[in-house]
Amino acid sequence: MKITFPHLGDAYIAVRLLCNEMNVDCIVPPLNTMETLERGSRYSPEEICLPFKLMAGNLMEGIENGADTVVMVSSNGPCRLGEYGELLKSVLDKNGYHADWILLDTVQAIGIRELLKRAGLVWGGKKRSKLKLLGALKGVYKVIHSLERMEKEIHFRCGYEIERGRLKAILYKCKKDICHSDSINDALKIIENYSDKVKEIPLDREKNPVKVVLTGEIFSLIEPFGNQYLEDKLMDMGVSFSKRITIGWWIDTTFVQPLKRARMMSKKNGFLNYCIGGYAKDTVEEVIEAKKNHYDGVIQLLPLGCMPEIVVKSIMPDMAEELDIKILTVVFDEMNGEAGYITRIEAFIDMLQRRKQHVLYGY
Numbered sequence: 001m002k003i004t005f006p007h008l009g010d011a012y013i014a015v016r017l018l019c020n021e022m023n024v025d026c027i028v029p030p031l032n033t034m035e036t037l038e039r040g041s042r043y044s045p046e047e048i049c050l051p052f053k054l055m056a057g058n059l060m061e062g063i064e065n066g067a068d069t070v071v072m073v074s075s076n077g078p079c080r081l082g083e084y085g086e087l088l089k090s091v092l093d094k095n096g097y098h099a100d101w102i103l104l105d106t107v108q109a110i111g112i113r114e115l116l117k118r119a120g121l122v123w124g125g126k127k128r129s130k131l132k133l134l135g136a137l138k139g140v141y142k143v144i145h146s147l148e149r150m151e152k153e154i155h156f157r158c159g160y161e162i163e164r165g166r167l168k169a170i171l172y173k174c175k176k177d178i179c180h181s182d183s184i185n186d187a188l189k190i191i192e193n194y195s196d197k198v199k200e201i202p203l204d205r206e207k208n209p210v211k212v213v214l215t216g217e218i219f220s221l222i223e224p225f226g227n228q229y230l231e232d233k234l235m236d237m238g239v240s241f242s243k244r245i246t247i248g249w250w251i252d253t254t255f256v257q258p259l260k261r262a263r264m265m266s267k268k269n270g271f272l273n274y275c276i277g278g279y280a281k282d283t284v285e286e287v288i289e290a291k292k293n294h295y296d297g298v299i300q301l302l303p304l305g306c307m308p309e310i311v312v313k314s315i316m317p318d319m320a321e322e323l324d325i326k327i328l329t330v331v332f333d334e335m336n337g338e339a340g341y342i343t344r345i346e347a348f349i350d351m352l353q354r355r356k357q358h359v360l361y362g363y
């Protein structure tokens with residue numbers, strides 16, 4: 001069995017390490033490019049959201065490169081991700097891309113037993129020590145969280161950097177080295193080493209950079225191609241930023257502590273009191289948190305055709321007014337021109353900078 005999977009940010013780094021550890025053959029599709037999107041779009045329903053088109057492109061490339069089994073996560077809705085698995089299979093089958101499918105649905109949707117049973121299929125029924133699998137999962141979990149901790153620190157420190165670009169270079173070098181590492185332990189050592197380097201980069205603590213929160217649809221937040229490398233651009237501009245939704249956060253809220261999340265989701269916030277699918281309610285709550293934590297602004301990211309985030313977009317003007325916080329909504333689709341999108345981000349950051357100066361110094 002040779003597995004493949006669709007891209008979601010750095011998830012491929014962790015999946016490759018896990019498969020190496022468990023001796024499972026795994027074909028990592030090439031990273032997302034315009035070509036991936038064009039291929040996926042050719043075969044996808046026109047109105048479907050952007051992640052579907054990219055995932056279709058990834059899986060075609062994975063199957064072409066020799067994979068015979070697709071492994072992907074799903075959700076029980078109500079947004080479209082709940083149907084992605086079945087629809088993707090049907091689209092790929094019809095176009096000659098045949099593979100076996102293992103859908104890893106949420107605990108709420110299929111229960112823990114069924115989830116473990118399906119996860120077991122990934123190891124192809126080979127008898128492997130459960131202890132080894134548990135150790136590998138624990139190790140990969142640690143890799144994901146350590147890398148995200150470092151990334152978070154870099155995103156915050158970028159606004160205070162004296163020589164712009166050094167932190168970003170460290171991040172890229174670290175990810176590149178992990179991609180070439182053969183074991184979980186090596187990957188953890190690499191991250192530790194680069195985390196030390198991050199602390200050595202000189203900062204100007206007197207600076208008062210613009211601070212923003214990135215929020216919105218999960219795929220656009222995690223997959224750099226899905227947001228046209230927005231994080232890189234913010235780092236280049238010297239903006240301090242943070243985002244809550246990451247792969248580690250998703251694993252925690254979906255598999256590790258699903259009940260805690262369900263409790264949080266049942267709380268009302270006054271703007272969007274019920275879960276309407278995707279991470280819409282999280283987006284609303286992050287705007288409220290951003291205001292409480294004195295951020296200068298919020299950037300909401302969503303792909304064209306995303307149902308839950310469109311609803312949030314319509315609530316944003318009221319939130320901006322009531323909470324007195326600036327919000328920019330950026331919608332990505334396959335027609336996006338990079339220049340137009342960069343201009344909007346730059347104009348937003350520039351406006352936040354001027355607003356800050358006006359509030360602090362009166363000019």
Ligand code: SF4
Pocket residue numbers: 049050051079080081217218219277278279303305306307308309
């Ligand atoms: S959250 Fe939006 S973009 Fe993501 S799968 Fe659901 S509808 Fe599509």
